[in-house]
Amino acid sequence: MILSIESSCDDSSIAITQIETNKLIYHKKISQELQHSVYGGVVPELAARLHVEALPKILQECKVYFPKLKAIAVTNAPGLSVTLMEGVTMAKALSISLDLPLIAVNHLKGHIYSLFIEKQSLLPMTVLLVSGGHTQIIEANSLKDMNIIATTIDDSFGESFDKVAKMLGLGYPGGPIVQEKAMNGDDSRFDFPVPLRQSPRIEFSYSGLKNAVRLEIERQIQKEGGLIEQDICDICASFQKTAAAHILQKTKKYFKQNAPKHFSIVGGASANIYLRTQIENLCNQYGASLSLSQLQYCSDNAAMIGRVAVEQYKIDDFVNVDEIDIQSRVKDFK
Numbered sequence: 655m656i657l658s659i660e661s662s663c664d665d666s667s668i669a670i671t672q673i674e675t676n677k678l679i680y681h682k683k684i685s686q687e688l689q690h691s692v693y694g695g696v697v698p699e700l701a702a703r704l705h706v707e708a709l710p711k712i713l714q715e716c717k718v719y720f721p722k723l724k725a726i727a728v729t730n731a732p733g734l735s736v737t738l739m740e741g742v743t744m745a746k747a748l749s750i751s752l753d754l755p756l757i758a759v760n761h762l763k764g765h766i767y768s769l770f771i772e773k774q775s776l777l778p779m780t781v782l783l784v785s786g787g788h789t790q791i792i793e794a795n796s797l798k799d800m801n802i803i804a805t806t807i808d809d810s811f812g813e814s815f816d817k818v819a820k821m822l823g824l825g826y827p828g829g830p831i832v833q834e835k836a837m838n839g840d841d842s843r844f845d846f847p848v849p850l851r852q853s854p855r856i857e858f859s860y861s862g863l864k865n866a867v868r869l870e871i872e873r874q875i876q877k878e879g880g881l882i883e884q885d886i887c888d889i890c891a892s893f894q895k896t897a898a899a900h901i902l903q904k905t906k907k908y909f910k911q912n913a914p915k916h917f918s919i920v921g922g923a924s925a926n927i928y929l930r931t932q933i934e935n936l937c938n939q940y941g942a943s944l945s946l947s948q949l950q951y952c953s954d955n956a957a958m959i960g961r962v963a964v965e966q967y968k969i970d971d972f973v974n975v976d977e978i979d980i981q982s983r984v985k986d987f988k
């Protein structure tokens with residue numbers, strides 16, 4: 655079995671995965687959403703401190719599996735440096751004290767392998783990764799051959815939901831709250847511009863849309879003296895429609911040029927039902943299969959890290975405890 659640790663942002667999570675069968679033997683995640691909610695976003699130092707409390711608590715429950723462990727895995731990039739450090743420190747300590755090899759896992763690969771938890775992997779496929787930190791189209795050919803085809807030039811899809819929620823005083827994380835409000839809203843009331851509509855490039859941008867929403871909120875407050883519940887729902891619905899339209903427009907461009915046979919959506923924001931439906935229609939239109947992670951594995955978790963770790967273990971992809979590095983950003987998957 656492999657014990658895997660995830661602490662790249664605001665979720666403390668540990669998983670134990672059986673190497674032969676990919677079976678998830680143990681999985682626990684302690685989310686910090688409530689603690690960050692008052693700030694409208696993740697506060698890195700607070701997140702790190704909460705990992706220091708949560709990770710040892712979870713580890714305690716894993717002790718019975720220690721004799722069966724063959725390796726320790728940990729997310730080392732990308733993410734918040736101060737929070738990655740907590741998981742990596744614990745992984746190094748376990749690797750030394752239990753005399754087990756160490757596996758460094760890329761968090762983005764983790765999101766991709768969330769599709770294969772307790773399953774065989776099915777690559778190659780093209781992946782749309784939408785999370786709080788990333789909006790990317792990735793050609794995932796194999797574990798060691800993944801190419802980022804498109805990325806965002808500023809904010810990410812999930813982050814824009816967080817920002818809109820913050821502007822409306824709805825709390826954090828914004829994705830699920832905005833999605834819920836949008837269900838009761840009129841998505842044609844506000845005409846927000848679809849980002850990079852005229853650009854032939856396949857890339858993403860959310861800072862302009864975020865700004866357009868901010869200006870509209872200010873305009874409504876000036877006109878009406880405040881926002882009523884229906885205004886909030888209509889803003890959320892109009893924003894969500896535009897945010898998804900941007901992804902859809904660029905993904906369609908990619909489909910036209912590359913005609914992928916297998917497509918998937920992963921990452922925390924892949925839980926968005928509106929986006930899922932739109933991409934499903936696109937895949938049907940182009941005859942591509944669509945894979946989705948189970949909802950419980952869309953957001954950050956150690957089960958997905960464990961699933962990548964199994965693949966890395968099988969090819970002896972280990973790292974020396976003195977050489978494991980922490981990277982807040984990664985340019986590619988190599």
Ligand code: KG4
Pocket residue numbers: 663784785786787788811812813815816827828829830833921922923924925926927952953954
């Ligand atoms: O993958 P994840 O847990 O963390 C990162 O690696 O960033 O993704 C979290 C992000 C947050 O920005 C959250 O607001 C967004 O995913 N999210 C959603 C939804 N559920 C979570 N965004 C849009 N719609 C949702 N239903």
Ligand code: ZN
Pocket residue numbers: 761765785786921922953954
């Ligand atoms: Zn993530």
